[in-house]
Amino acid sequence: MTRTTLFALTLLLGLATSNAAATPGSVPRTVCVFSLVGVHGEPYDTLRDFALTSQSWGVPLTLQPITNERIAAEDLQARQCDAALLTGMRARQFNAFTGSVDAIGGLQDYDGLEMLLAALARPELAERMRQGPYEIAGLMPLGAAYIFLNDRRINNVSKIAGKRLAVLEHDPAQQMMALRIGAQPVPSDISNFANRFNNGAVDVIAAPATAYMPLELYRGVGATGAVVDLPVAQLSLQLVLRHDRFPPDYGQKARAHFLAQFPRAMRLVHAAESEMLFFLPPPDADRSAYDQLLDDARIALTEAGLYDPLMMRLMKRVRCTRQPDRPECTDERE
Template sequence: MKKIMLASVAALSLSTAAQAQAQTLCMYDPIGAQGAAYALAKDYALAAKQWGAKIELKAYTDERVAAEDFKAGQCDGVGITGLRGRQYNAYVGSIDSIGAVPSYDHLRTVLQVLASPASEKSMVVGQYEVVGIFPLGAAYVFVRDRAINSIEKAAGKKIAVLDFDKSQARMVQQLGAQPVASDITNFTTKFNNGQVDIVVAPGIAFKPFEMYKGLGTKGAIYRFPLVQLTGNLIIRPDRFPAGFGAKSRKYILTQLDTAQRTIKQAEDGIAEKYWLDLTAEDKAKYTLMMTEARVQMTKEGFYDKKMLNLLKKVRCKFDAAAAECANNVE
């Protein structure tokens, strides 16, 4: 009896010790520990104490390394872009599909749905769980020469694409342009020094990556969002207290307004002279092109069909008269 009691006490001690262990959250921020994303992560770590977690943050300026360290088990959780997070959860990673989320209001609705208990099962894939999705801003087309003001004029031009996201290269090829493999650490540098003619980036990248250098006096930014970029918080749930994911997603949802203010401030900080308004005809062309690309890339397995169906429902909630709401193309 005494041995059984001692064994029980030992087991309880081990369990308590495991709970007391800190969880490492590897956070990607291009600016590092001084960046806005890392600052939000510090607030998140404080909130997580209430859910029984003791999070230690580790800043990464190279997203690829952060993702690899997480996959290798050196991080218990990771904060990365949705594009990079797609490898862990294709459903959540497909929010960032081209043209599928037209505005920030659309995105807010999508994130509210995904933070609800009804979506809980979709957040877990294998040994990974998405415990937070947050906006990074709309991605816009940056051109070094504003004469490239239409789809047709993009033909033959060099466009930077992220090497780990094959859907980008496919899209560029459909335009008749030349994809140039890049990564998050150098795609804006290639634009700034003239190695590529075109790049797609969010407004929050403009100042820290000095993209005004690439725009110079002739460049422009299309005032037409191609995609709503998101960030993902992903964990190994077995290393966190039970129920952590649901509490985390609920908390992240309360931070939407803060994230949105940061995005708006960055976009408002871009001088008006850089923005280029497209004609209604070109906007219609872009919208059709993006729809066709989504359909094709979903068939080829780049995007998750279930997520694309959800995003269409959200678009039709905002505009029930849209042509797509009356067909089954997507």
């Protein structure tokens, strides 16, 4: 090999190396992972598994656990992270369409939720996943939110009037809902709502079953309370990317990956739901009134601009596919 050939090879190799470094995917990307329990718990484990998959796509990830969700969202906005795992309610500010999956009264069963998430992972909806610099690269079910009561005497909606209801301060939908039913909203956040319920500072909260054991919500329910076995909303975790920091097809591949994790997430949700004490459905006589209340609230919140109308229509289609005899399936309210 002549000296000239060697030089040419070295130059080519050098060029190849510098090209690889310039590929957006080859440099580790930082993901701020909101997790109340830090590196423990399922959301973080799921992201750890995803990081391995991402590595195989040529995009190594550095996971950064953050216990305060507001900070995780702010770090994403401030470019401290390239992506963030947030609850759907928090992610609504980055994408109103997917952020409306958590709408009050949206979907009442998990088969319907799987149907919706499968639709959202389809390439035809990829455009909807992007809003401005952000892209939703996956949704994971956290389980339905249920109403937790510290007193079984609150046995219908009218009796919630005047009771102290913890609402997440970053979710105006919850505050509006509280006011609609005459409850006294107590602004809270994910890190303190459980303590407030457990020490009696609030009477009513909405939470997923997956929070029951970790946050010891059974203490708040106590011997005299109940958990209403009626899904108020389907909560989710959503991976929000700054899409300019990832390869163009990354989001679509990630959405397919997270959809495939649905059964794994649901196993945990079902296990958590089977641990709840005094988990009672609404009284038979009140069931349709509860459904009506949730439907009316969701429609009012959509009209107020809090939920995305297209997502509301998608969810209605899912509800009516699953239960064509629902009264709403013959009206045009959504």
